[in-house]
Amino acid sequence: MLAPGPGDLLELVRREGARTRAEIQALTGLSRVTVAQRLTPLLQEGLLRETGPHESTGGRRPRGLEFNSDHGVVVVAALETTRTRAAVTDLAGTVLTHADLPVSVQAGPQATLDAIVGASRELLESDAVGGRAVRGVGVALPGPVDPATWRPSEPPIMPGWDAYPVGDHLSEALGVPAAVENDANAMAVGEQAVRHPRSPALVLVKVSTGIGAGIVVDGRLFRGIDGGAGDIGHVRLVDQPDALCRCGSHGCLAASASGWAVAKDLTALGVPAVSGRDVRALLAEGNPAAARLTREAGRLIGQVVAAVVSLVNPGVLVLGGDLASTPLLSGVRETLYRRTLPRATRHLEVTLGALGQDAAVIGMTRTVVDLVFGATAVNERIGR
Numbered sequence: 385m386l387a388p389g390p391g392d393l394l395e396l397v398r399r400e401g402a403r404t405r406a407e408i409q410a411l412t413g414l415s416r417v418t419v420a421q422r423l424t425p426l427l428q429e430g431l432l433r434e435t436g437p438h439e440s441t442g443g444r445r446p447r448g449l450e451f452n453s454d455h456g457v458v459v460v461a462a463l464e465t466t467r468t469r470a471a472v473t474d475l476a477g478t479v480l481t482h483a484d485l486p487v488s489v490q491a492g493p494q495a496t497l498d499a500i501v502g503a504s505r506e507l508l509e510s511d512a513v514g515g516r517a518v519r520g521v522g523v524a525l526p527g528p529v530d531p532a533t534w535r536p537s538e539p540p541i542m543p544g545w546d547a548y549p550v551g552d553h554l555s556e557a558l559g560v561p562a563a564v565e566n567d568a569n570a571m572a573v574g575e576q577a578v579r580h581p582r583s584p585a586l587v588l589v590k591v592s593t594g595i596g597a598g599i600v601v602d603g604r605l606f607r608g609i610d611g612g613a614g615d616i617g618h619v620r621l622v623d624q625p626d627a628l629c630r631c632g633s634h635g636c637l638a639a640s641a642s643g644w645a646v647a648k649d650l651t652a653l654g655v656p657a658v659s660g661r662d663v664r665a666l667l668a669e670g671n672p673a674a675a676r677l678t679r680e681a682g683r684l685i686g687q688v689v690a691a692v693v694s695l696v697n698p699g700v701l702v703l704g705g706d707l708a709s710t711p712l713l714s715g716v717r718e719t720l721y722r723r724t725l726p727r728a729t730r731h732l733e734v735t736l737g738a739l740g741q742d743a744a745v746i747g748m749t750r751t752v753v754d755l756v757f758g759a760t761a762v763n764e765r766i767g768r
């Protein structure tokens with residue numbers, strides 16, 4: 385293995401929480417002189433900044449180091465089945481400005497991505513951004529993404545998107561590197577980074593119009609070989625074999641327990657609803673039918689989540705998306721605890737997402753920052 389370069393030192397500060405030169409020396413085994421040499425370009429380029437004197441055990445108090453979250457901004461878009469949120473964030477994921485666009489994945493990749501680019505350019509002109517340089521762009525999609533190519537991989541509910549070069553489209557339009565990620569993955573990264581940074585294993589289940597899950601182990605997303613890890617919406621339920629799913633199959637979890645399915649059932653009861661967002665609005669109003677059907681959906685989701693929890697044994701299970709609510713949480717708990725051994729859930733915290741709609745935005749920022757300011761990229765850019 386090569387000796388740690390400037391990019392590796394940046395990563396120690398950015399991801400591992402190293403805050404002083406002494407801590408970096410201890411973590412890398414590099415000499416004081418070498419650490420100083422490797423830090424110089426990072427400080428000169430403004431990737432790191434010095435903080436005030438730091439707590440120290442005797443002697444003069446050294447200055448601290450931190451990742452400079454003002455070293456530019458990131459453009460992020462979170463696509464949903466019925467709308468898209470575009471935002472500009474600083475490098476720590478703080479949303480500086482955002483816009484909700486009435487454009488959905490149904491419009492196809494070209495029109496959707498052009499709308500995002502147009503909105504991003506307007507957002508970048510705003511005072512809140514203050515003319516800071518754009519360092520990257522990230523987009524979260526409601527379908528599986530191939531991690532090797534940043535392209536959608538046979539998404540079941542996104543007509544026209546399969547293998548479309550989403551990253552290239554955005555990268556060419558905005559002139560910066562692009563990252564593309566499944567939305568449940570992005571939300572899992574966001575919730576983990578902000579609310580559960582010390583959890584060694586977190587699973588987030590997103591229940592909106594569709595259903596998906598993201599798995600973060602030791603602070604890193606587990607995407608699977610083809611980006612399909614966590615794609616639990618189309619697991620078959622043995623007790624619902626006839627329910628028709630939007631993917632064309634029968635008996636999928638999403639056919640009975642997604643926002644789309646709950647909306648369909650509500651409509652049949654005389655409460656008109658189409659999307660997960662409609663169900664969310666009804667839940668917020670306290671509609672009893674929406675609450676009852678969401679709890680039932682939670683029980684079905686709990687059946688599949690029981691298998692996920694038994695396999696991964698996470699410390700935190702987060703429920704996110706439009707249907708994330710007390711009824712959903714109660715329903716999931718009912719079947720989850722009944723269908724798992726005590727050991728699988730003994731230390732499991734089951735909770736609603738804390739970041740709401742910003743979870744995917746914050747997670748995408750983190751993914752883009754990992755791409756642009758990761759050890760390999762920085763070592764290549766400024767030399768070792």
Ligand SMILES: [Zn+2]
Pocket residue numbers: 617618629630631632633636638639
């Ligand atoms: Zn399906």
